[in-house]
Amino acid sequence: MALSLQIKEWSGFLWQELTGAAEVVGGILIYFNPLKGALAIALLIALVLLVQSFLQIALAFRIRKQNGWQWFALSSLVSLAASAALVIKLPFTIGYEPGVIAGITLLVAGIAYIAIAFTMRSGQR
Numbered sequence: 001m002a003l004s005l006q007i008k009e010w011s012g013f014l015w016q017e018l019t020g021a022a023e024v025v026g027g028i029l030i031y032f033n034p035l036k037g038a039l040a041i042a043l044l045i046a047l048v049l050l051v052q053s054f055l056q057i058a059l060a061f062r063i064r065k066q067n068g069w070q071w072f073a074l075s076s077l078v079s080l081a082a083s084a085a086l087v088i089k090l091p092f093t094i095g096y097e098p099g100v101i102a103g104i105t106l107l108v109a110g111i112a113y114i115a116i117a118f119t120m121r122s123g124q125r
Contacts, residue, residue: 053079068119
């Protein structure tokens with residue numbers, strides 16, 4: 001964050017500053033109240049999964065004329081369900097790891113990308 005203050009004309013300046021500020025606030029939360037920090041991290045993971053879900057559904061609609069577009073739609077639904085599960089169960093995130101949910105979601109997304117690649121490859125032959 002301090003380094004980005006020296007290079008203000010850099011195009012990523014604002015994002016770097018916002019990310020640094022979020023990291024500082026997150027670090028302070030975790031230091032003084034680990035439970036609130038864990039909840040904040042779970043919310044952040046849920047937000048990332050929600051954005052991933054919207055982007056994947058947009059990609060699925062964009063390539064819907066291609067074979068295998070349904071893989072992106074399925075992956076989007078899994079991401080959306082994982083995000084909702086994290087938010088709905090937020091006070092109880094101690095009982096399970098939000099990282100496991102995020103990992104499963106990313107695994108499904110990876111499988112979707114591989115499946116669409118194989119579908120596209122087999123269609124070109």
